[in-house]
Amino acid sequence: MSVEIFYDDDADLSIIQGRKVAVIGYGSQGHAHALSLRDSGVDVRIGLPEGSKSRAKAEEEGLRVLTPAEAAGEADLIMILAPDTKQRSIYSEDIEPNLSDGDALFFGHGFNIRYELIKPPANVDVAMVAPKGPGHLVRRQFVDGKGVPCLIAVEQDPSGNAQALALSYAAAIGGARAGVIKTTFTEETETDLFGEQSVLCGGASALVQTGFEVLTEAGYAPEIAYFEVLHELKLIVDLMYEGGIARMRYSVSDTAEYGDLTRGPRVITPEVKENMRAILREIQDGTFAREWVAEDEAGRPNFRKLQEAGERHPIEETGAKLRGLMSWVDRPITETA
Numbered sequence: 001m002s003v004e005i006f007y008d009d010d011a012d013l014s015i016i017q018g019r020k021v022a023v024i025g026y027g028s029q030g031h032a033h034a035l036s037l038r039d040s041g042v043d044v045r046i047g048l049p050e051g052s053k054s055r056a057k058a059e060e061e062g063l064r065v066l067t068p069a070e071a072a073g074e075a076d077l078i079m080i081l082a083p084d085t086k087q088r089s090i091y092s093e094d095i096e097p098n099l100s101d102g103d104a105l106f107f108g109h110g111f112n113i114r115y116e117l118i119k120p121p122a123n124v125d126v127a128m129v130a131p132k133g134p135g136h137l138v139r140r141q142f143v144d145g146k147g148v149p150c151l152i153a154v155e156q157d158p159s160g161n162a163q164a165l166a167l168s169y170a171a172a173i174g175g176a177r178a179g180v181i182k183t184t185f186t187e188e189t190e191t192d193l194f195g196e197q198s199v200l201c202g203g204a205s206a207l208v209q210t211g212f213e214v215l216t217e218a219g220y221a222p223e224i225a226y227f228e229v230l231h232e233l234k235l236i237v238d239l240m241y242e243g244g245i246a247r248m249r250y251s252v253s254d255t256a257e258y259g260d261l262t263r264g265p266r267v268i269t270p271e272v273k274e275n276m277r278a279i280l281r282e283i284q285d286g287t288f289a290r291e292w293v294a295e296d297e298a299g300r301p302n303f304r305k306l307q308e309a310g311e312r313h314p315i316e317e318t319g320a321k322l323r324g325l326m327s328w329v330d331r332p333i334t335e336t337a
């Protein structure tokens, strides 16, 4: 199945420049969208509750900060970039009462629409602009004249203009420099959850931690294990990013390539593929979404326990020490890029 990919020449920036945009939330994605929209000549205000710790960061950048309800009332395009689990209540309390004919409701991820936690009225456009990358890098790439690819989707289109509006928004945050692919809320949500759980975050973290454990439990120095399975992973992935797996295999030694081809399938066995399929089924049938919403409503006890265990993993102590000696690696995450 072929996809439609759009670039800057396909987008009309004046469409988003003609709207009053409210960005609800100023975290990883919120700050990136808000600052890049502003730098692209868009009229932006930020919606954050009184007392939010993000308020000071947005104000330091000279952005106008209102409450979510005030921002939604003023704007004719509302982009929700608060945590997925908070969006349902923000929508019902602050946004829904402020929606009018012709408004557009935008999302950075399809979770709340796909799992029907938010059901917008028929008179507003509902669309998505989902960058395929962490927000701090979305902003960093924009500032560097580059861009992170984005997915766009349209769920409701009473204006008949929702796709052009989403593409214009994606261009304003740098996405159309890299490529904007048209998809659906369902496809974005399911592939995004699968990617972060199985490969990008869950799979990669578990692979690195397990490799570190195997080496250190066998008596090798933690510093050597860290460089081998974590630090060098970025250098290897950089080659894949630039030229695919083939370029990485071209650059590593024949010995490494033979080990890759013969041992890789012994690590990622058919059982691992079955596990990935089971994870995908839990995403598709709503099991994961129900579990995550219930965990959040219960105050996230299991989430916190697992976070603490991750922070206590010995690789973190070794890594902190080594990164502290490489000033170019230990780059702080900021909200200004």
Ligand SMILES: NC(=O)C1=CN([C@@H]2O[C@H](COP(=O)(O)OP(=O)(O)OC[C@H]3O[C@@H](n4cnc5c(N)ncnc54)[C@H](OP(=O)(O)O)[C@@H]3O)[C@@H](O)[C@H]2O)C=CC1
Pocket: 024, 025, 026, 027, 028, 029, 030, 047, 048, 049, 051, 052, 053, 054, 055, 068, 080, 081, 082, 083, 084, 086, 090, 108, 109, 130, 131, 132, 133, 134, 135, 136
């Ligand atoms: N992180 C990423 O890179 C990516 C995220 N997304 C999607 O973007 C959305 C935002 O995620 P992310 O950027 O990670 O979120 P973060 O957790 O980084 O930031 C959330 C922001 O929302 C604010 N917030 C919390 N409660 C409210 C509220 N009641 N009203 C308004 N604002 C509130 C927080 O403020 P405070 O400081 O007070 O907590 C914070 O500024 C999600 O849909 C996510 O799936 C999509 C692609 C990548």
Ligand SMILES: CC[C@](O)(C(C)=O)C(=O)O
Pocket: 131, 132, 133, 134, 135, 192, 195, 196, 200, 201
């Ligand atoms: C990979 C995690 C992500 O989906 C992202 C940065 O794209 C997220 O939800 O943060």
Ligand SMILES: [Mg+2]
Pocket: 131, 132, 133, 192, 196
């Ligand atoms: Mg993602």
Ligand SMILES: [Mg+2]
Pocket: 109, 192, 193, 196
């Ligand atoms: Mg995600």
